[in-house]
Amino acid sequence: MTGTNHRILLRSRPTGIPQPDNFTADTVPTRPPAGQEVLLETIFLSIDPAMRSWMTENPGYQQPVPLGAVMRGGGIGRVLESKSSHFQPGELVQARLGWQTHPTLPARYLQKLDLTRGDALAWIGPLGLSGVTAYFGMRDIGAVKPGDRVLVSGAAGGVGQIAAQIAGIEACHVVGIAGGTAKCVYLVNELHLDAAIDYKTEDDLSAAIGKACPDGIDLDFDNVGGPTLDAALLHLRPEARVVLCGRISQVAADPPYGIHNLGQILTRRARMQGFQVFNYHDRYEEARAWLAARHQQGRLRQRLHVLEGLHHAPQALGMLFRGENNGKLVVQVGNIEGR
């Protein structure tokens, strides 16, 4: 099968929020698969805050994407042609596809989707990496338990929506923080959180947290860092857990915000711990089984924000850092039905 592979390449490294001109597009012929390789059609690409760190020169938990290379990114694809006996044309897989329409990848890098657990939308949504991140952050690091008073920042985003609902499933009192009235209404009316705080309109975020959590916080699931984390620390209950999942507010902050209220960790005998979901790789199956069961029961939802077309990917990444996404941000590249 010959065809065209449309690609988005990293052109320059960002200084603040990633911009479309950090990327450039090209087209190359599709590469036929060799031994143990598979030619795929990309259907969905997940757009994640971590991608910004891959664009910089500093090796973090992943090597930087070289300038001129296809932008790294994970998603869901369909097998078009296979030289591996493990994959047949038409099958759906999860893989690090990169920002391209027709990658050719070694079969060992592909994971077949278990469609008994959910369809392609579920796999890019609640069963995807943001769901798995929420699962380990809430249950392992946060040690969530019934009756906890839980605060989730970035609550209307990909990870935050699932984290907040996990706490709800565990019979906690759940308060979400998000930017804008529409996101807060969604959290309360659609995801059934007990309350939501619009941090963009609150002059005194600590007072707003105090009002929404009058008995304090047992578990703070923090996706944003900076002043939001600082305000939450003032409301910790004894032996509270603070889960450092992300610090998106600080990614482009220069200088970074200095946390003032760390003394609360000591006086409240609290625990603050960060984590990276990739370190849980051996337990993804456990998380997906738990998430899929709740998703199938209709107890776990995740609103997706879908942009159609690979050409949207360069502008999509910056949207995360401006709060322009309404839910888990995804670029749809191919047709789900395979037409």
Ligand SMILES: NC(=O)c1ccc[n+]([C@@H]2O[C@H](COP(=O)([O-])OP(=O)(O)OC[C@H]3O[C@@H](n4cnc5c(N)ncnc54)[C@H](OP(=O)(O)O)[C@@H]3O)[C@@H](O)[C@H]2O)c1
């Ligand atoms: N630890 C891990 O292994 C792991 C894995 C995946 C993701 N993460 C982290 O989890 C967090 C959420 O990721 P996601 O993929 O689900 O993205 P997301 O929450 O869907 O999108 C990012 C959201 O961050 C919020 N935001 C942006 N700038 C902000 C600011 N200055 N102050 C407060 N909020 C701001 C915006 O929501 P508002 O409109 O509400 O402001 C935006 O919608 C990120 O920090 C990410 O790095 C961690």
